[in-house]
Amino acid sequence: MKPGMFESIKDAFAVLGQAWKAIPEIVKLFRPGKPTLDRALGESQAEKELRAIEEQRAARKAK
Amino acid sequence: MVLVLTACSSSLQDSAVRTTNGLGLALEAADAVFAPVWAKALADANAAFPDDDGRFHQAVATQMQIYEALGIARDAQRWLHLAVQQWVAGDEGAMWKEVAPCAVAELRQAEPLFTAEQQAAFAVLIADLDAVAPGVCVSHP
Numbered sequence: 090m091k092p093g094m095f096e097s098i099k100d101a102f103a104v105l106g107q108a109w110k111a112i113p114e115i116v117k118l119f120r121p122g123k124p125t126l127d128r129a130l131g132e133s134q135a136e137k138e139l140r141a142i143e144e145q146r147a148a149r150k151a152k
Numbered sequence: 153m154v155l156v157l158t159a160c161s162s163s164l165q166d167s168a169v170r171t172t173n174g175l176g177l178a179l180e181a182a183d184a185v186f187a188p189v190w191a192k193a194l195a196d197a198n199a200a201f202p203d204d205d206g207r208f209h210q211a212v213a214t215q216m217q218i219y220e221a222l223g224i225a226r227d228a229q230r231w232l233h234l235a236v237q238q239w240v241a242g243d244e245g246a247m248w249k250e251v252a253p254c255a256v257a258e259l260r261q262a263e264p265l266f267t268a269e270q271q272a273a274f275a276v277l278i279a280d281l282d283a284v285a286p287g288v289c290v291s292h293p
Contacts, residue, residue: 102221108181109174109269124169126240127176129233130226134187135219142194149202 164280168236171277175229182222190215228258235281252281254289 132140197211209216235255256278263271 102182105178105182105225106269109178124166124173126169126233126237127173129237130176130179130229133179133183133222133226135183135190135222138187138191138194139219142198146198146202146205146208 164283165236165240168232168277168280169240171273172229172232172236174273175225176233179222179226179229186218186222190219224258225262228255228262231255231258232277249287250290253287256281257289 193212193215197208201207201211231251232255235251238251259274259278263274
């Protein structure tokens with residue numbers, strides 16, 4: 090995957106669209122019968138990255 | 153009559169559970185692809201502008217738009233998850249009735265971000281949720 094792939098929102102959601110298309114088939118393979126609800130989404134990796142940088146910048150300012 | 157209603161409700165619940173799980177997995181997949189690109193953009197901007205918040209945010213503005221769009225979609229999924237969880241648990245009380253319209257409102261806000269296929273799936277789900285718990289999202293509980 091090229092680094093510049095996420096240069097626009099459209100590109101990002103095109104990837105999301107591809108992932109979306111594949112998921113129902115994968116779910117069917119592994120979960121026949123009545124579905125059960127997955128765990129709720131936690132903090133995303135992107136959110137963790139931003140929090141880490143913000144904390145780093147705040148610590149630098151505090152010095 | 154009761155059996156028919158129970159069967160219909162169960163089918164709607166299964167559809168809601170599958171859609172909620174599918175959206176969750178899709179968002180996790182998108183995060184897994186986006187996060188390394190995002191981390192590099194943040195690190196580069198941080199190194200270039202360690203003490204200038206304005207220029208730092210300007211440098212990551214495009215990536216920030218994607219970050220925020222994914223955040224809106226994740227919020228919608230979280231509300232949807234809470235609503236479906238209440239529904240599956242058999243909560244016919246106030247909590248489910250309040251949460252379901254809020255999940256629908258969040259989904260509608262995120263809807264323009266989705267592809268045509270996703271929007272079609274959400275239209276079905278929103279209709280299901282509206283049928284089971286009609287109402288307006290007054291405030292998030």
